[in-house]
Amino acid sequence: MILRSRFLLTMDGPPVEDGAVLVNAGRIAATGRFRDLTPHVAGHEIVDLGEQVLLPGLINAHCHLDYSSLRHAVVAQRSFAKWITRINAVKREMGENDYVRAITLGFVELRRWGTTTVGNMEAFPELLPQLPPPPIRTWWFLELIDLRSRIPTEAFFAGTLAFFEGRPGWLGGFGLNPHAPYTASPELYRLCAACAERFGMLLTTHVAESDEEDQMFRSASGPLHDFLKRIGRRMEDCGTRSSFSNLATRGLIGPEWIIAHANELDDSDLALMAAPPAGQAWNVVHCPRSHAYFQHRPFRWRELYELGVNISLGTDSLASNDVLNLFSEMQAAKKSAPWLTSEHLLKTVTVNPARALKKSGELGRIIPGAHADLIALPYAGSTNEVYDAIVENTRPVEWMMLDGKLCY
Numbered sequence: 001m002i003l004r005s006r007f008l009l010t011m012d013g014p015p016v017e018d019g020a021v022l023v024n025a026g027r028i029a030a031t032g033r034f035r036d037l038t039p040h041v042a043g044h045e046i047v048d049l050g051e052q053v054l055l056p057g058l059i060n061a062h063c064h065l066d067y068s069s070l071r072h073a074v075v076a077q078r079s080f081a082k083w084i085t086r087i088n089a090v091k092r093e094m095g096e097n098d099y100v101r102a103i104t105l106g107f108v109e110l111r112r113w114g115t116t117t118v119g120n121m122e123a124f125p126e127l128l129p130q131l132p133p134p135p136i137r138t139w140w141f142l143e144l145i146d147l148r149s150r151i152p153t154e155a156f157f158a159g160t161l162a163f164f165e166g167r168p169g170w171l172g173g174f175g176l177n178p179h180a181p182y183t184a185s186p187e188l189y190r191l192c193a194a195c196a197e198r199f200g201m202l203l204t205t206h207v208a209e210s211d212e213e214d215q216m217f218r219s220a221s222g223p224l225h226d227f228l229k230r231i232g233r234r235m236e237d238c239g240t241r242s243s244f245s246n247l248a249t250r251g252l253i254g255p256e257w258i259i260a261h262a263n264e265l266d267d268s269d270l271a272l273m274a275a276p277p278a279g280q281a282w283n284v285v286h287c288p289r290s291h292a293y294f295q296h297r298p299f300r301w302r303e304l305y306e307l308g309v310n311i312s313l314g315t316d317s318l319a320s321n322d323v324l325n326l327f328s329e330m331q332a333a334k335k336s337a338p339w340l341t342s343e344h345l346l347k348t349v350t351v352n353p354a355r356a357l358k359k360s361g362e363l364g365r366i367i368p369g370a371h372a373d374l375i376a377l378p379y380a381g382s383t384n385e386v387y388d389a390i391v392e393n394t395r396p397v398e399w400m401m402l403d404g405k406l407c408y
């Protein structure tokens with residue numbers, strides 16, 4: 001199939017006017033100007049998208065679909081510990097069917113806003129057999145907490161991989177998500193890293209999300225410290241250094257991890273991020289609207305950007321956001337860091353998260369060999385405003401292709 005559109009944005013070069021993409025067996029086979037490409041590829045069906053811009057499907061690097069029914073269910077709290085207590089109370093009222101419904105609703109919303117790949121933190125992997133194949137490419141990051149339970153065995157992780165055998169309709173894969181340094185032990189971090197290497201899984205964790213988390217690790221005090229101490233967490237890792245350096249200096253996290261949030265970083269944390277091994281970069285996911293909901297301190301966009309950190313955007317969950325929409329996230333990011341160009345921003349939902357998921361070359365760009373995960377937006381303006389028009393989009397996405405198949 002050849003797709004033709006007024007503009008083609010490959011994220012691998014400047015916008016192409018009168019662009020064309022040859023799709024074959026779920027992958028991109030060739031791209032270029034329509035008039036240059038078509039003489040060489042006779043016999044293919046041509047789908048003309050008209051006055052639209054064709055671009056890679058968007059990638060949401062951090063989401064919790066389990067909580068997609070909790071929009072406006074928890075009022076923002078000044079205290080992060082208090083917020084956790086409130087959401088835990090709401091979650092206690094939910095049963096398996098509620099979570100299955102929430103995940104389904106979340107997928108619908110992600111797709112509506114042009115997301116073709118999501119990194120989903122999954123707290124209830126036992127629900128997966130009850131779900132139909134996900135309607136978009138999904139990495140299921142198993143959320144693991146060992147505050148009051150034993151750490152899983154290596155056999156458990158090996159077993160999860162068998163899940164995909166016989167499920168070819170499930171696009172994506174598994175990853176591991178030791179939840180955060182305040183809920184997951186060093187032993188759990190080490191086990192996840194070892195299993196990820198052994199079984200080829202991705203790794204993510206929440207780090208330095210709130211000022212209370214930072215306070216807990218720096219000074220062994222504050223509401224989150226007191227709450228966790230009360231419920232029996234061993235607190236001997238508190239009182240010396242920041243949340244990020246507590247993990248990074250002990251080798252519990254590194255550039256192979258996807259670090260969610262990283263809101264509370266000081267200059268010494270940035271220094272740790274400044275010298276990754278050659279060819280690597282730290283991966284950070286920023287969730288601008290969830291960040292605003294919690295009123296965290298300003299995200300250190302410029303410093304992280306200048307250090308070469310690979311920054312992606314995520315939505316977090318609908319318990320701390322009101323829409324699973326990466327266009328809205330780009331718009332919120334632009335507000336907080338107006339110097340970011342629309343081209344930068346579009347990379348944070350395409351090229352950068354693809355790299356974080358270790359899928360550069362396969363996702364996030366329209367290049368030969370990549371999966372044919374594409375979206376199109378109406379656009380009839382000029383070449384030099386195409387990035388701005390995409391970032392400022394406020395309409396649901398009406399044309400999507402996933403794995404070479406038309407979705408609408």
Ligand SMILES: [Zn+2]
Pocket residue numbers: 062063064121206260316
């Ligand atoms: Zn999260």
